[in-house]
Amino acid sequence: MRAVLVLEDGRTFRGEAYGAVGETVGEAVFSTGMTGYQETLTDPSYHRQVVVMTAPHVGNTGYNDEDQESQRIWVAGYVVRDPARVPSSWRSRRTLGEELAAQGVVGISGVDTRALTRHLRERGSMRAGVFSGPAAERSAEELMAAVQGAPAMAGADLAGQVTTQQAYTVPAVGERRYSVAALDLGIKSMTPQRLAERGVEVTVLPATATLEDVLSAGADGGVPDGVFFSNGPGDPAAAVHEIEVLQGVLERRVPFFGICYGNQLLGRALGYGTYKLKYGHRGINQPVMDLTTRKVEVTSHNHGFAVDAVAGEVRTTPYGRAEVSHVGLNDGVVEGLRCLDVPAFSVQYHPEAAAGPHDAAYLFDRFVDLMDGVPTTALVDDTGAVDTTENPADSQKDA
Structure with missing residues (x-):
């Protein structure tokens, strides 16, 4: 089933539905972990965020009942490149895609997550929407309006x-x-x-x-x-x-x-x-x-x-x-x-x-x-503050 990811600056990525079918909006961010996706999904800190996984292959170990960090998945949306077709772990109880669907988490697969991550690094985290099924067939103007209508993370008390x-x-x-x-x-x-x-x-x-x-x-x-x-x-x-x-x-x-x-x-x-x-x-x-x-x-x-x-x-x-x-x-x-x-x-x-x-x-x-x-x-042997003048400049401060 077709799906589309729309960023608030207008860039669009097309792929296939992964998890629940529908639409969701949130702040697009990327996670560089190559494993531990179940802990990431159930971390409440990801509330209202559309998480992009930089690891190309996600879902290898399926989904179990022991590794959750809370009682539910908190991410607003999920973006992966190549979801595992068959999980391989003796602890797995179901596939990651099945769990996303069961909890109503709208995702998208088949996306060039390398290009998407580079875009977010250059332009910064921004609002995004994932649309699949009938929602993906709406006009570009309607999709962009939905994304730009999402609340910003700055100023949010969550x-x-x-x-x-x-x-x-x-x-x-x-x-x-x-x-x-x-x-x-x-x-x-x-x-x-x-x-x-x-x-x-x-x-x-x-x-x-x-x-x-x-x-x-x-x-x-x-x-x-x-x-x-x-x-x-x-x-x-x-x-x-x-x-x-x-x-x-x-x-x-x-x-x-x-x-x-x-x-x-x-x-x-x-x-x-x-x-x-x-x-x-x-x-x-x-x-x-x-x-x-x-x-x-x-x-x-x-x-x-x-x-x-x-x-x-x-x-x-x-x-x-x-x-x-x-x-x-x-x-x-x-x-x-x-x-x-x-x-x-x-x-x-x-x-x-x-x-x-x-x-x-x-x-x-x-x-x-x-x-x-x-x-x-x-608490430790204090050797004094480190001279950080040679550290990289703080490239993450927004202008």
Whole structure:
């Protein structure tokens, strides 16, 4: 069945229907991971995005019932070049195409995803629509009107659309050492599991939780030993409520750890700005340097916004000093922050790393150390800020 992908700048790609038949709109972005597509599809951070897979062959291992990072597929649309005809995995229960169709996800196959990715890198992420079946037979003007009528990602407050509606608890594995209140901004299921493996009981709260809710989510209704902000979709500048909650946590000096969206919210809580990246980072092969150790780790990413800060600069904030702790080596984008006078740090990527890699798993240990009372400046042997003048210029800042 015929299908067409229409970008808001007018470029069109034709192919065949994949998954559900119909129409969908969202922000077109590309993911560079060669595997882990099931984790990508079920990551709530991809809400309202049409995901283009750069790997040419997708669906090889089918779809199973164990690797989901949430209860449903969140992508708005899916674009692949060559879907697997027959999956090959003993864990597979159905094909990827069958699961997309069952969950109503409109996709397109047979697209030159290399050309499409190059276009998005040069022009930037943009609104797009996937149309198949009768919807693909409409006029070019009607299709373009549908795409341009889609809401932009800038200014979007989306955490409330993907968060849990009720608080729930993930018990510690073995003896409970600490309790953590985790604000669900689009959390992946592997994240509380990684904490639980370290003896941490995690109470996951809705994004609408108040500061009082957070500060009473510890053991026996007391103050938690730590607070965690998860990944999630949307523009961090629009998350006014969540930023105010975080500022209350910082004022009370409760140990804090944030990832992805949580990193951006820590930046804004500290007084940094945020901006939309030209095409973002998405995939499981992104190199990042930890400036406190000068070690390079390969990491899992999914973000279209970043903190506007300068590596090597210590900034005075309402909560003491803060600095950039990690940078991306491809383009110099800020990938982590740490406070020097209050117990708080964050990274822009996903240390839970489902489906991998696992280079950044040590960050959960740092969070436990922080709850142990180790100050952020003593979590590692600090060799000083790295001179980033030779790093690539930040090519992702929109004009």
